Amino acid sequence: MSALVEIAADQLQEEFFARGWTDGLPVVPPTPELVEAMLATVDREAQDVIGSIPSRSRSVTAEQAAVNAVMAGCRSDYFPVVVAALSALLDPSFNAHAALSSTGGAASCVIVSGPLAAEIGMNAGHNALGSGNRANATIGRAVRLVARNIFGAVTGRFDATAMGNPAKYTLCFAEEDPPAPWAALRVRLGYEPGDTTVTVMATEGPRQVANHLNEDPEGVLLTFVSAMRVAATFAVGKGGQGVVVMGPEHTKAVHQAGWSQERAQEFLCRESRIRPEELEGFGVPLEVGSQHDMSPGPDGRLPTVGSPADVYLVTAGGAGPGWSAYLPSFAPLQHTRAVTRRVRMLGEAMPDCGPDGCEVDLPSVPRRD
């Protein structure tokens, strides 16, 4: 059990600030009653380990996650989403050791896809990436507080972030299920429509994509390309991932023209490839003999994203003249990859695999070469 401390009620916030336990904002006091209520929403014992960072010899238990979720301001019914997000963040493919220590200062972008998002009041509409929704704000914040308090992702400790960005406080939003025949992110990743999934990608902060005057699908997608193919982005020319958050007008333009999401992903991947001279023209030399292979492909260009599947195309945001957003991964693919987990509700205990492990049926996932 995590340690209990007694603090003067009127000094609690100051004490939490002084001990370095907050992200700079006030917190909800993690009383045993609130932590217990949080834990009661998942089929996990308090001491069950959600995940680990072996290089730091640290793990997070369900109870420690619940303590930080309470502090973040989560309602107890958000907690299954927090657990799924942490489980994804601690998958080795995500490489939390690097993402939480890099000078690049990655945010942890949490995308929730599925019916539970609406049930717990998440926002997928107007201001989806902004402030004002408790679930969006506090689920993302809970993930960051765990990174801080359990895994030492603190400036002056293990977080070497040079610049940082406001999305490091919180970055979480829900997907608006797209119009048929387009499929939601969870379905394209191999899950059932009735499932709720959480995808976590280590990203930069969001950049706005404006195109108010075009309904041509290629025109709209080329505007996204202009937000992706940016020499100042670390992964550009090396091949990373990215989240395309397509707003309603842009979705309509591409959808009504009969484009599939896969066709849009292929277009974005292909058209965002960058000419070496373009990078050099913006003062970015090509790396030679390094971990990043910057040899141009047969088209004479370098990748911005590794493959069409590395474009995480989701629909969200509210009606307007035509706004969307793009979030690039903070680093190329060999350093970090987005990871998805299904949210497990009460009554869905993890299988007891014993000391030797066991076989688990997983949904089929599109093959990534």
Add this chain to the structure above:
Amino acid sequence: MSTTITVHRPDVEDPPVEPVQLATRDELPDDAHLLLVDNGKAKAKDLLLHIARELQERLPIATVEVVSKPGAGYVLEDEQIAGLASRADLVIAGLGDCGACSACSLQDALLFERAGVPATVLITEVFIANVARFADSLGRPGYHSLVVPHPAATKSDEQLRAFAAAVADAAVQQLAARQPAIA
């Protein structure tokens, strides 16, 4: 009078870690094998090779091998360490010129120490404190390092050669027992 409230601590104590014993610095064989663990950062391999050339003038190093990691943000696997350690007499890992890569190159070096091979980590000066914190957490507080000016990745080959010359004596001290002079 102020009332008190009972709350959970949200953090954890630093976990106990097994101290890393440094490998014994025995006298080197006449045909010592130096392993350079290149983490793939820009200019890392060039700088490591310059240091190797400097060391060959000071130590009986017959062969130099470069192993390049596919990504600087990962630590070598245990099996890789075991295989490489079986043929290496000395190891230099680097270049730690960022947060994740300095932590991972440090850990590579410590894994070689655990495997019985004298090692050190090459970093740039702004990551001294970062590496010190990770060294504490990995069980070897105060672990040595070779420190070059920052940034190194933007420097010419001539400047890298000068950086290598400047840390060569420290590398000898960190890696080797007192050696007989090379004729």
